[in-house]
Amino acid sequence: MYALVDCNNFYASCERVFNPSLEGQPVAILSNNDGCVISMSDEAKALQLPFGAPIFKWEGFCKANNIKVLSSNYPLYGDMSSRVMRILEHYTPDVEVYSIDEAFLQFKGFKDCDFKDYGSQIRTRILKWTGIPTCVGVAPTKALSKVANKIARKFPNETKGVYVIDSDASRIKALKWMKLEDVWGIGRGLQKRLKAKGCKTAYDFTQLPDDWVRKTFSITAWKLKKDLEGVSKIKLDEPTRKRAIATTRSFDYTYDDINYIKERISTFASSCAEKLRKQGSSCHMIIVTLSSNRHKKDLEQHRGSTIVSFPYPTDSSLLISRAAVNAVKSIYKSGIKYKRAGVIVTGLVPTDNYQLDMFNKEDPKHKPLMSAIDTINRKYKSDKIKIGNQDLERTWKMRQERLSPRYTTNINDIIVVK
Known part of the structure; x- marks a missing residue:
């Protein structure tokens, strides 16, 4: 289940x-x-x-x-999400974090389990330990658990926030209720083509011939159809290494100050390097982008990007940041007001397994230095240690005029009980 x-x-x-x-x-x-x-x-x-x-x-x-x-x-949202996901791991070791507010759980070997009661226990503990209300949908497949969750959310009084699809009768009833456009995994393109075949509900989709669906659409659509039929074809995703890592942001306002832009690029590059180290990867090259505000037609426009290759793979914030800052200086045009910038690291290889170069190698001091910085930043859950050309006060500069306190991640914002 x-x-x-x-x-x-x-x-x-x-x-x-x-x-x-x-x-x-x-x-x-x-x-x-x-x-x-x-x-x-x-x-x-x-x-x-x-x-x-x-x-x-x-x-x-x-x-x-x-x-x-x-x-x-x-x-705040990221920290609260982590707390919810850690609670879910108490109920099964097989947890796929699907998004910041959703997770799939797989129950292997749960024989004779009352999943209605088990789902209620999950809801109660999350609400008690975090204060976050949830809904739980339980079914034999991932796609059906999405359907069950929608029913639990739509009818909170009748379901008490938990709905279980545990029979063919309850599955068919749920699929006949579910509109085609609300089915997980059916995008606008597929939806349009299915409606042309007379499909209005999820149940209509499951009545189409298997061979026709596979031949006309794709293996993914066929797997979704089988999942909705109660035959598990969509498995929990296994964590994989990313092939590229990007950090791109819009500025809070438009800027033509090269020093401001260099500081932002340095912060973005450092973020990419940290993500590299977290997944145990190093990069062969980086791509740096810079663009003006395309929505302001009255201003002169400029968009540019450049690629920088390294002689050896690296995950060092110092090297990646330096290369990114030098790259953005070559893109920048004086007088242009820029709104967005980004850094992408690509050509990723495992840090502990790549081809060495006889003549070029990274400074051996960088590895222990990066490890020490990451350890300190993880301990205090903020970027306490930064490169000298970064803003020491903020990581992301955004317009946030209605921001609430960071109750769980900043010691100065902790609620004081009087």
Whole structure:
């Protein structure tokens, strides 16, 4: 059996854990640089505030309806997500973190288990230990657990937040209820083609011939169909090494100051290097990008990128940052107001297994230095140790005018009980 555990309105729920005055109130969370609405509470959804709404257009609507609008507090959300995922590991060792607020669980060898009760235990513990409300869907396959979770979320009073598909009758009933466009894994292109064949529900999709689905669409669509039929074909994802790692960000405002841009590029490069070390990889090359704000047609536009190759693979923040800063200096054009930049590390190889070069090698002091920096930063859960050309106060510079405190990751923001 599989389970999908999904945190309800995760960003808004994280804010409510530490600010109970938000309970029962409409809450909306904004994207980077306070741009668009990316998450909201059920109360805000009931007011028909659209997802993706640009806040500068909907500011009046939010004020008129007393919607509390907050900036994204990613350190808080990331820490709360980690706490939820660690709790899930108490119930089974087979956990696939699907997103910041979702995880698949596989139950191997759970004979004669009451999954309704087990799901309720999971919900209760997560709520008690973190304050985050969840819904749990349990079924014989991953795709069906998604369906079960949607039912648990849609009918909280009837299901008590847990729904189990454990028979063919309950599977068919659920698939006939599920609209085609709501099925996990069916995108707009596939949806359009299936509707042309008369499919309106998930059940209609499962009634199509196997050979036709496989031949007309893809092996992925066929696996999804079998999963919905109760035949497990979509397995838990195994952790794999990434082939490339990117850190790209929009600036809070547009900038033509080369020193500011160099500092941002150094921070992005250091972030990529840290991710390299975390997965045990080194890179052969980096790609540095820089672009102006394409939405401001009245300003002169410029976009550029360059590739830098290393004579040997490296995961050193010092080398990668230095190369990235030199690269962005070659891209930069004076007088252009830049809005976005990025660093991509690619040509990845395992750090403990790559072809050595007889004449070129990394400074042997870099490995222990990077290890010490990572250890300190992990211990204090923030970038306490940085390269000298980085801003010592902030890692990401974004417009966050409505930011709540980082209650769990910053000692200065811990709640004081009086």
